[in-house]
Amino acid sequence: MTDISTDIVNNTVIKRPNNSHKGTFGRVCIIGGTNNFGGAIIMASKACVYSGAGLTTTFTDSVNLSSLHTHIPEAMFVDFNDLDSIKSMLNGFDVVLIGPGLGTDENSLTILKTVFNNIQPTQKLIIDGSAITLIANHNLTLPDAKLVFTPHQMEWQRLSGIKISDQTDENNQKAVKQLNATVVVKSHHTKVYHNDDIWTNPGGTPAQATGGMGDTLAGMVAGFVAQFSDTTNAVLSAVYAHSAIADKLAEKQYVVLPTQIIEHIPEFMKANEKKTES
Numbered sequence: 001m002t003d004i005s006t007d008i009v010n011n012t013v014i015k016r017p018n019n020s021h022k023g024t025f026g027r028v029c030i031i032g033g034t035n036n037f038g039g040a041i042i043m044a045s046k047a048c049v050y051s052g053a054g055l056t057t058t059f060t061d062s063v064n065l066s067s068l069h070t071h072i073p074e075a076m077f078v079d080f081n082d083l084d085s086i087k088s089m090l091n092g093f094d095v096v097l098i099g100p101g102l103g104t105d106e107n108s109l110t111i112l113k114t115v116f117n118n119i120q121p122t123q124k125l126i127i128d129g130s131a132i133t134l135i136a137n138h139n140l141t142l143p144d145a146k147l148v149f150t151p152h153q154m155e156w157q158r159l160s161g162i163k164i165s166d167q168t169d170e171n172n173q174k175a176v177k178q179l180n181a182t183v184v185v186k187s188h189h190t191k192v193y194h195n196d197d198i199w200t201n202p203g204g205t206p207a208q209a210t211g212g213m214g215d216t217l218a219g220m221v222a223g224f225v226a227q228f229s230d231t232t233n234a235v236l237s238a239v240y241a242h243s244a245i246a247d248k249l250a251e252k253q254y255v256v257l258p259t260q261i262i263e264h265i266p267e268f269m270k271a272n273e274k275k276t277e278s
């Protein structure tokens with residue numbers, strides 16, 4: 001088992017090449033936000049854009065459109081009830097994140113199934129929040145794609161069948177291998193599992209215990225995975241950055257809001273970027 005360290009971030013967050021453009025830094029699709037969870041998809045989308053993804057498109061309920069664009073005009077919008085658009089557009093993205101505020105009703109299930117039926121093996125699919133609960137509730141078969149899951153302990157219990165009290169590294173690792181995925185099990189000591197490797201996140205604070213904190217992390221993971229070629233290191237760097245920013249803010253704040261973390265992502269990445277071009 002290894003602690004995630006600043007070294008991983010320093011070697012992952014590369015200096016941007018001079019001749020780059022938005023297409024260099026990945027096309028991301030973010031799907032979620034039923035009419036009562038609009039905030040979740042806005043936070044995930046904003047975190048993704050602020051992490052540096054080249055192009056971010058948010059597929060959400062149309063009731064969220066004006067608030068999405070008020071908070072993050074850089075994100076594009078598609079109505080997630082337009083299943084034909086999901087089918088025709090999905091393959092144009094390098095990274096797909098599904099789940100923040102997606103909800104667990106029949107409509108949410110239809111959207112998730114549409115994504116599963118159309119995703120390609122070369123695409124990176126990040127599965128968070130309600131999407132994890134839907135997979136567990138409906139025993140869905142996972143698609144062939146490069147999978148990353150970001151469950152909190154209760155979602156992990158639903159998906160893996162391992163009770164929170166039994167979520168040891170040994171038990172978790174067995175379940176992760178069956179999923180053939182990278183899994184971030186979020187808690188006050190977040191762990192990341194990939195094949196035989198296990199990492200512990202050394203940071204994090206109870207000041208982070210507020211709704212939307214995981215939606216923000218999911219957006220960061222999507223943004224990092226879109227830009228940095230090694231997916232596991234990109235996931236580890238996003239997990240580390242999320243809590244390192246929170247820890248810093250918590251030195252002076254009783255509670256740290258997800259939206260405050262988002263504002264500090266570009267500054268954290270600059271302070272921790274690799275010193276040479278690669």
Ligand SMILES: NC(=O)C1=CN([C@@H]2O[C@H](COP(=O)(O)OP(=O)(O)OC[C@H]3O[C@@H](n4cnc5c(N)ncnc54)[C@H](O)[C@@H]3O)[C@@H](O)[C@H]2O)[C@@H](O)CC1
Binds near residue numbers: 038039103213
């Ligand atoms: N502003 C928004 O729109 C928000 C939307 N949200 C969305 O709401 C949906 C449901 O997610 P929830 O997680 O709220 O509900 P869930 O029902 O999936 O899980 C929450 C339950 O898990 C328990 N739990 C046990 N261990 C935990 C741990 N280590 N971390 C977190 N919870 C733990 C909690 O006490 C709680 O009872 C998701 O799609 C999520 O993205 C939430 O993120 C809250 C904010």
Ligand SMILES: Nc1ncnc2c1ncn2[C@@H]1O[C@H](COP(=O)(O)OP(=O)(O)O)[C@@H](O)[C@H]1O
Binds near residue numbers: 203214215
């Ligand atoms: N006490 C804590 N210490 C450290 N990190 C925490 C603590 N409480 C919550 N977090 C972090 O906040 C995030 C919560 O994720 P999640 O429960 O999915 O939030 P939401 O779905 O409301 O956005 C995780 O990254 C978790 O590690």
Ligand SMILES: [Mg+2]
Binds near residue numbers: 214
């Ligand atoms: Mg969550």
